[in-house]
Amino acid sequence: MRIDPVTLWTILGMAAVTYFTRIAGVVFAGRLALSGRAKAAFEAIPPAVLVAVIAPTALATGWPETAAAAITTLAALRLPLLATIAVGVASVVALRGLA
Amino acid sequence: VAGGRNLSALLRSTDARDGLRDIAPVMIAAVPIGMLFGAIATSKGLSVAEVALMSTLVFAGGAQFAAIEMWSTPVPVAAILFSTLLVNARHVLMGASLAPKTRGFSGPQRALGFFFLTDEAWALAERRALEKTVTPAYWFACAAVLPASWIGSSIAGAFVGAFLGDPKRFGADFAFTALFIGLVAGFNKGRITAATVAASGGTAALVHVTAGPPWHVLAGALAGIAAAYLAAPSAPPAEDA
Numbered sequence: 001m002r003i004d005p006v007t008l009w010t011i012l013g014m015a016a017v018t019y020f021t022r023i024a025g026v027v028f029a030g031r032l033a034l035s036g037r038a039k040a041a042f043e044a045i046p047p048a049v050l051v052a053v054i055a056p057t058a059l060a061t062g063w064p065e066t067a068a069a070a071i072t073t074l075a076a077l078r079l080p081l082l083a084t085i086a087v088g089v090a091s092v093v094a095l096r097g098l099a
Numbered sequence: 100v101a102g103g104r105n106l107s108a109l110l111r112s113t114d115a116r117d118g119l120r121d122i123a124p125v126m127i128a129a130v131p132i133g134m135l136f137g138a139i140a141t142s143k144g145l146s147v148a149e150v151a152l153m154s155t156l157v158f159a160g161g162a163q164f165a166a167i168e169m170w171s172t173p174v175p176v177a178a179i180l181f182s183t184l185l186v187n188a189r190h191v192l193m194g195a196s197l198a199p200k201t202r203g204f205s206g207p208q209r210a211l212g213f214f215f216l217t218d219e220a221w222a223l224a225e226r227r228a229l230e231k232t233v234t235p236a237y238w239f240a241c242a243a244v245l246p247a248s249w250i251g252s253s254i255a256g257a258f259v260g261a262f263l264g265d266p267k268r269f270g271a272d273f274a275f276t277a278l279f280i281g282l283v284a285g286f287n288k289g290r291i292t293a294a295t296v297a298a299s300g301g302t303a304a305l306v307h308v309t310a311g312p313p314w315h316v317l318a319g320a321l322a323g324i325a326a327a328y329l330a331a332p333s334a335p336p337a338e339d340a
Contacts, residue, residue, distance in 0.1 A: 002146040002147070002148065002149075003146065003152065004146075004149070005162065006173070006174050006176070007145065007149050007174065008149075008152070009141060009152045009176070010166075010174050010176050010179055010180075011152055011156060011157065011158065011167030013158045013176065013179075013180045013183075014153070014156075014163075014166060014180060014183045015156035015157050015164065015184045017180055017184050017187065018157050018158070018159050018190070019163060019214060020215040021184065021187040021189075021190035021191050021194075022190045022194060022213045022214060023194065023209075023214075024186075024194065025190065025191040025193060025194020025197070025198060026192075026194045026195070026197075026198040026213055027190070027196055029195040029196075029198030033101060034332070037329075037333055038328070039253070040291055040327050040328060040333075041324045041325070041327050041328035041331070041332070042196060042324075043196075043327070044198070044291065044292070044323055044326070044327030044328075045130075045155075045192045045193065045196050045320070045324060046193070046221070046225055046282075046283075046286050046321065047283045047292055047295050047296055047299070047323065048190040048220055048285050048295050048298075048299040048320045048322075048323025048324050048326075048327070049192065049218070049316070049319075049320045050218060050250060050282055050320075051221065051281045051283060051295070051300045051303065051319065052299045052300070052302070052303035052316045052317075052320045052323065052324060053189075053218070053279060053303075053316055053319075054275070054276045054280070054317025055300045055302075055303035055304040055307065055315065056304060056307040056308075056315060057249075057273070057275075057276045058276055058280075058300065058314070059271075059300055059301075059302060059303075059304035060125070060300040060304040060307055060308050065273070065276075066159065066255075068277075069276060069280060070272060072276070072277045072281075073280055073284070077279045077284050077287070078285070080124070081124040081125070081126035081128075081281045081282070082128070082279070084126050084277060084280065084281035085278050085281060085286070087217065087272055087277070088270075088273055088274070088277025088280065088295050089222060089269075089270040089271070089273055089277060092269070093268075093269070094272040096257055096270075097287075
């Protein structure tokens with residue numbers, strides 16, 4: 001079980017930075033009182049962030065991934081989470097086979 | 100609220116059962132992704148112990164994949180820490196959004212509980228908050244159980260990575276994407292959400308191709324938030340909360 005000192009410090013630094021981001025929102029949140037458009041913008045944070053994370057895979061990798069993402073979206077509007085994942089994985093494998 | 104005497108009651112509560120039920124599919128979906136992470140990390144020269152340590156202390160898949168992508172000798176520590184900050188900057192927005200929904204938490208419950216903040220647990224808690232209160236029992240059952248899957252599968256991937264072959268053959272690399280699409284669908288509120296998704300997806304893909312990672316996350320998120328601001332009526336209907 002080898003742990004390199006530089007690797008250890010890098011990991012500890014990553015952990016500290018990550019915890020800061022996790023707790024910072026809670027600390028600042030007390031100062032936010034939102035309504036109207038600002039509230040709509042704030043409520044859009046969840047889908048906006050989640051979509052941004054997957055956009056490169058879904059939209060900028062190849063047509064099989066983009067088509068599979070479209071099929072997965074249709075599945076997601078009708079099926080529970082685990083079934084949605086199964087549909088997504090199965091469709092990307094099938095479409096890559098065609099590519 | 101809670102003192103120690105309430106702990107066992109918390110764990111037996113329906114809130115805790117709901118949390119476990121909600122996180123279960125996420126824990127399954129995390130297994131191929133964790134294994135993929137462990138396999139790539141060891142291929143970059145990390146030991147099994149280092150993989151386990153990173154998955155335990157950092158516990159943030161996106162940032163970990165970005166760090167491993169940049170990993171070389173000597174380790175570019177500053178670049179990796181900056182990338183970690185950018186990829187995880189979304190946590191600030193997520194925490195700010197979730198904070199008013201976790202008012203029942205004590206100080207220590209928050210300090211410990213938000214260590215376990217992930218995209219998935221947060222999305223589930225936000226969805227829960229639409230209908231019910233997010234209690235400490237729900238949050239800890241949901242968020243603090245996920246590391247078991249992530250750490251375990253990272254270690255397994257680090258051990259067996261070399262024998263798995265190309266994860267793309269099994270579509271395992273797409274499980275994460277499918278999971279996020281499923282989570283986004285849970286937030287669907289019609290026109291405003293459609294505008295958010297289109298702006299965020301289009302901007303993030305464009306920035307990923309031009310400026311490269313990790314900027315696409317920040318740019319896409321901001322574009323999606325701006326789109327929701329513009330799509331929303333400037334004078335909201337009364338009592339629409």
